[in-house]
Amino acid sequence: MGVFSDVGVKLTQEAGLSLLITGGTGFVGQALVKRLGDQPVRLANRADSAGWHSVLVGITTVVHLAARVHVMDDTAVDPLAAFRAVNVVGTLNLARQAAAAGVKRFVFVSSVKVNGEFTQAGLAFTEADAPDPQDAYGVSKYEAELGLRQLAVDTGMEVVIIRPPLVYGPGVKANFATLMHAVQRGWPLPLGAVHNQRSLVALDNLVDFIVTCITHPQAANQTFLVSDGHDLSTTELVRGMARAAGVPARLLPVPVWALQAGAALLGKGDAVQRLCGNLQVDISKARSLLGWVPPVSVDEGLRRAAAGVQKT
Template sequence: MKIFVTGASGFIGKNLCMMLLGDGHEVVTLHRKPPDFACGDVVLGDLDNIEAWSDRLAGMNCVIHLAGRAHVLNSHEQDPLEAFRKVNRDASVHLAEACVLRGVQRFIFISSIGVNGNETRGEAFSELSLPAPHAPYAIAKYEAELELTTLLEDAPTDLVVIRPPLVYGAHAPGNFRRLLKLVATGMPMPFGLVTNRRSIISVTSLCKFIALAAEHPKAAGQLFLVADEPVLSTNDMVRALAEGMSKQCMQLPVPPVLLKVMSSLVGKKALYQQLCGSLEVDSSHAQRVLGWEPARDTRSVLSREGAIFRAS
């Protein structure tokens, strides 16, 4: 297949491009500046000026749209939501319009489980769950999904939407990287009494699913929620990472309610939710429709990634 990838320089993008190239696909990647790794045929440009390079979309079987605004710390934007909309919604729609004009067969939009919400209470999120985005990032992603669905509904370009939960790996950015660094210190953790249930997915597992969705005929017009199995608590994740790093893992029995109060006092409510709240994903639709098999050994994969992080 001929596959065009945006966001190829990112954590997921690098892993995806290596996988696609290894599978024998012809890969074209979009970058703002020349990359320092092998990623196929390189197109220099950005999403602010799609017309300048949109001719490279001609003849593509699939465009995988990974690029977006995320992991923004200490942003000084007066209107954070509008900043996310500009990149994650508007640029995505403009790219899809260019795909239609250039005859691209399939457009894969990587969204976020945040579109469904930031917490589950007893029932896992599925494709049938009502969207309830809270954060500006998730709101912009959901608005993009809606506009893309309308745009491509009667177009010759298929739309596939994927909403992954936390994507982890030894070189992951954002919150997972902060957790890796924290575990690597060997200091005691306050999660001994945390029994939450969180779905996560390894970058390798996600890339395998994206590659499958790029070529499977039954993926057309579908929304997929994907995650590895089984679900784990934060306590479980920390122990698995510590094992891989050969670190001691003392888990202090701090009541979750105390952690919640403390996080509120220091303005870190969202961090408490991510560390102590539950967020489960039901990926049975992807397994049933595409025959996808998620990784079913999350603990051992986490341990392996912890070992890679320590070695690097």
């Protein structure tokens, strides 16, 4: 999972060091480090170290981003065991050592997959819903959450859990980047009649929320869902991508049932279900308890993402 990197953002005064970020060179981590500017930060670019003592010296807050991430075609013989080794055992090992070292707050970036994969139309997930993880990644994140909550009770270390949905922004990869490339190239897409609703979170909005949770006193020992606060259908998402890229949206109004039937024949039913299904989150708790408002609109978030994707 990488090696420790005791480099920070203009890290010149060791005595002033107070924040540790794991996974600081990842998609979210790099943006968080950039947002923190001149504040001294220690980075640790691994998730599963046995010994964290020297890294935790002087640290008061940990932001834990490092993880074994969700992949579409996992080749592990036992995916759940592989996810647990890093996302559960690794996370709790770090958290226990952090508590022993006197760390005051542990911010854990989990996943909306703890809630589940899909929502009923108009019924968004909330933090009060019973968890329903459906895959090994979601299960591992949920088990890590359970362990962290118990550790908070046992040690007094504050724990903050953040569950984002799909995160997009400059440098985004996987299916979101593939879709954005297709839009930028002007490819006709059979997504013009998809009337679902999905919550996304722009990278800058997620980073802003993490920064809020680092210091806000009301965030202690809370779980939060986070999003842009404006849900989109897949059709609307493609149109937004096209606007952001300054190209026309070439959408074919293929019925969802036809998309699903074709995908089933090709063994791609799960991928189409993600494109056509609903997954909404309610961020009322973040708004009311923390006074947090997403600073970046969906259109601006897509514009920033498009600027980071080169046409090829």
